[in-house]
Amino acid sequence: MADYSIKRFSAYSNAELRGALRKFAASKNAAHVSSRAFSEATGIAEATVINHFGSWREFCAQAGLAPRYQRTVSHQILFENLERVWQQLGRQPRAKEMKQPLSSISISRYQKAFNEPWYRLCLQFLSWKSGAPVSEIEREAAAAPSSTQKPRGSRREVTLSLRYAILKRDRFRCVKCGASPATNPATQLHVDHVIAWANRGETILQNLQSLCSDCNLGKSNRHDG
Numbered sequence: 001m002a003d004y005s006i007k008r009f010s011a012y013s014n015a016e017l018r019g020a021l022r023k024f025a026a027s028k029n030a031a032h033v034s035s036r037a038f039s040e041a042t043g044i045a046e047a048t049v050i051n052h053f054g055s056w057r058e059f060c061a062q063a064g065l066a067p068r069y070q071r072t073v074s075h076q077i078l079f080e081n082l083e084r085v086w087q088q089l090g091r092q093p094r095a096k097e098m099k100q101p102l103s104s105i106s107i108s109r110y111q112k113a114f115n116e117p118w119y120r121l122c123l124q125f126l127s128w129k130s131g132a133p134v135s136e137i138e139r140e141a142a143a144a145p146s147s148t149q150k151p152r153g154s155r156r157e158v159t160l161s162l163r164y165a166i167l168k169r170d171r172f173r174c175v176k177c178g179a180s181p182a183t184n185p186a187t188q189l190h191v192d193h194v195i196a197w198a199n200r201g202e203t204i205l206q207n208l209q210s211l212c213s214d215c216n217l218g219k220s221n222r223h224d225g
């Protein structure tokens with residue numbers, strides 16, 4: 001049996017907990033994991049997880065595992081329709097554009113199904129496509145340019161439209177190892193600067209690539225991000 005255990009008696013970091021959950025989910029080839037199964041396999045109590053993340057659901061989300069509700073058939077249909085509209089427009093659709101003839105499903109059905117603002121629903125869609133946590137996608141979409149740096153040709157933030165364009169160009173796979181959330185739900189695709197932002201790499205299609213967590217980590221150990 002694989003060793004899922006991480007240091008038992010020291011304080012866990014959030015990253016360690018997320019890593020343990022991802023590893024466990026990958027070993028089961030599971031899109032979601034119950035807190036009980038996780039506790040039994042790792043010895044990490046649910047209470048520990050709640051202490052760190054507030055809820056089991058948030059823990060799963062931050063580890064890049066889809067909450068159960070995202071994988072329902074009806075949500076899949078809604079996301080697939082959103083993707084068709086997105087591809088037709090070549091950018092993130094606006095809420096008011098979700099109507100005939102562009103969209104075969106009305107905005108009110110999305111609102112009913114998700115009960116979230118349109119922007120957050122688009123975040124969830126990208127999370128669903130890439131396996132990356134909503135929190136990461138949101139953070140990168142809102143990244144502020146550093147005021148201490150000289151003006152650049154692009155801004156640091158990765159908009160949702162740009163993120164989708166990169167993932168689509170890379171066919172929703174890691175460009176290094178080919179890992180895909182479509183075939184392995186534990187895969188998280190991150191959008192990575194080929195030349196790091198810190199080294200004056202721009203946030204443009206040509207300087208961005210889809211990398212899975214493992215390849216992304218391997219890269220950042222060698223270079224600067």
Ligand SMILES: [Zn+2]
Nearest residue numbers: 174177212215
């Ligand atoms: Zn990879």
